[in-house]
Amino acid sequence: MMIINKTEDKIWEYKELQKSIHSGTVEYRESKKEYSVSEKSDEEYEIISKKEDKINVKLDVINLSFYYGKNQILKNISVKIYEKKITAVMGPSGCGKTTFLRCFNRMHDLYSDIKYEGEIIIYPDGKNILAEKKNLNLIRRRFGMVFQKPNPFPKSIYENVAYGLRINGIKSKEELDEKVEKALKMAALWEEVKDKLKKNAYELSGGQQQRLCIARAIATEPDVLLLDEPTSALDPVSTAKIEELLVELKKNITIIIVTHNPRQAARISDFTMFMYFGELIEYDRTQKIFVNPSNKLTEKYIVGAFD
Numbered sequence: 001m002m003i004i005n006k007t008e009d010k011i012w013e014y015k016e017l018q019k020s021i022h023s024g025t026v027e028y029r030e031s032k033k034e035y036s037v038s039e040k041s042d043e044e045y046e047i048i049s050k051k052e053d054k055i056n057v058k059l060d061v062i063n064l065s066f067y068y069g070k071n072q073i074l075k076n077i078s079v080k081i082y083e084k085k086i087t088a089v090m091g092p093s094g095c096g097k098t099t100f101l102r103c104f105n106r107m108h109d110l111y112s113d114i115k116y117e118g119e120i121i122i123y124p125d126g127k128n129i130l131a132e133k134k135n136l137n138l139i140r141r142r143f144g145m146v147f148q149k150p151n152p153f154p155k156s157i158y159e160n161v162a163y164g165l166r167i168n169g170i171k172s173k174e175e176l177d178e179k180v181e182k183a184l185k186m187a188a189l190w191e192e193v194k195d196k197l198k199k200n201a202y203e204l205s206g207g208q209q210q211r212l213c214i215a216r217a218i219a220t221e222p223d224v225l226l227l228d229e230p231t232s233a234l235d236p237v238s239t240a241k242i243e244e245l246l247v248e249l250k251k252n253i254t255i256i257i258v259t260h261n262p263r264q265a266a267r268i269s270d271f272t273m274f275m276y277f278g279e280l281i282e283y284d285r286t287q288k289i290f291v292n293p294s295n296k297l298t299e300k301y302i303v304g305a306f307d
Contacts, residue, residue, distance in 0.1 A: 056123070058083040058224065058254045059104070063118035066099055066108065073099045076118070077280045079273060081224075083123075086246060086255045088269035088286065090262055091301070096278040097258040101226050104129065104256070105143040106136050122223065141168070144217030144253075148229045150209035152201035152216075157193050160201050160212055164220040179219055186252075187215035188245050207238025211245065218253065225249065227257040231264070243268045262302050266290050274298045 059081035066074040074096050081087050089097045099108075106129065108114045120129040122142065132139055152160050161180045170176055180197075184190040189211045193204070201212055210230060217225060227246075231239040246255055247268055259265055265272050265286060272289040274282045274297075282289065282298045293299045 055085065056083040057081070058123055060121040060123070061118070062121065064100075064103060064120065065117040066096075066103060067115040067117075068111075069113045073278050074103070075278045078118075079280060079283050081254065081256060082271060083254050084250055084252070085270040086250050086257060086268055087271045087273065088265035089256065089258045089273045089275060090260065090265045091273075091275035091281075093260060095275045097260075097275055098228050099278075100275065101228055101256060101258050104224065104226060105140045105145060106130075106132075107145075109136055141220065142223040144214075144220070144222040144225045146210070146213050146217050146225070146227045146230045149233045150206055150213055152204070152209050152212050155201060156198050157201050157204070157212060158197040161215050161219050164216060168220055183215040183219035184212075186218055186249065187211045188241065188248070189215055205238070207234050207241060210234060210238070210242060214242075214245065214249075218249070222253070224254045224256065227255065229258055229260060232260070239264075262290075274301060276301075 057080045061077055061079045061081070064074055064077040065072060077100065089100060091097055102108055103116065104120060108116075116130045118130065121127065122129055129139055153163060155163070158180055161183050162176050165176055165179055170179070181190060181194075184193065189208060192208060193199075193212075196203075201209060204212060214225075214230075231242050234242065243264065246257065249255065250270075257264075257269065269286045272284065272286045273280060274289065274293075274295075276297060282293060282295045284294070289298065290302055293302065
């Protein structure tokens with residue numbers, strides 16, 4: 001068995017991981033925050049897959065294609081996103097990861113000359129997100145969004161978190177205080193800012209600002225949290241805090257995270273999508289994707305042999 005320490009700069013040596021491909025699985029030990037690679041047979045993979053079929057589906061993406069003008073960016077993607085799990089979307093730059101993510105909250109509709117094809121069904125109500133033509137705000141309220149770089153509002157820490165709550169009609173000071181504190185605690189930021197809630201959010205460090213943005217996103221209790229490379233602009237310590245936070249948050253919310261870093265996908269996700277030139281090349285449990293991928297292109301990307 002090969003042990004991989006999470007706190008080290010390199011989570012694994014790609015050569016060692018490559019030797020484990022097709023013969024093992026990556027298991028996360030919560031207590032010690034480390035990964036282990038151990039052998040599993042194809043039969044065991046099939047048994048695990050059958051068990052995971054019982055997990056509730058939160059989003060069902062069916063034959064999704066997306067166009068900017070005449071340019072097709074996404075090509076016939078079908079995938080199920082499971083409830084209260086972390087799904088990572090990885091792939092090289094320009095492969096359509098962010099475009100895919102922004103289909104869920106219909107952010108593309110802010111621009112002209114775009115077109116969706118296919119369906120995105122959200123459960124438990126079974127509505128097709130892409131069928132809504134008028135009231136897109138009702139859809140967007142079901143999705144929290146965190147971007148690549150921290151983007152707090154030029155307001156106090158308190159007002160950053162309270163902003164969405166006020167828009168949703170909450171006026172009671174007592175209720176606002178309660179929900180702001182809850183969101184900051186869930187974002188693992190409360191202890192650091194509880195005595196300076198009236199200070200400008202720009203006074204926080206980059207990592208704190210990103211956790212504030214996460215608190216702002218989850219304060220309105222969305223169904224799904226969307227994250228677009230949320231740690232790419234952060235230092236390793238801040239990145240580790242965000243990753244640990246997301247693993248904790250999935251107990252209450254479904255998470256989809258775009259990452260260009262395969263190691264991050266391996267560290268925190270339950271399921272992983274690998275995209276290339278707008279196509280979904282492979283989707284499976286993260287354990288299987290990283291040590292027994294079905295597609296050679298996925299294997300090349302994971303081991304760092306991608307041109």
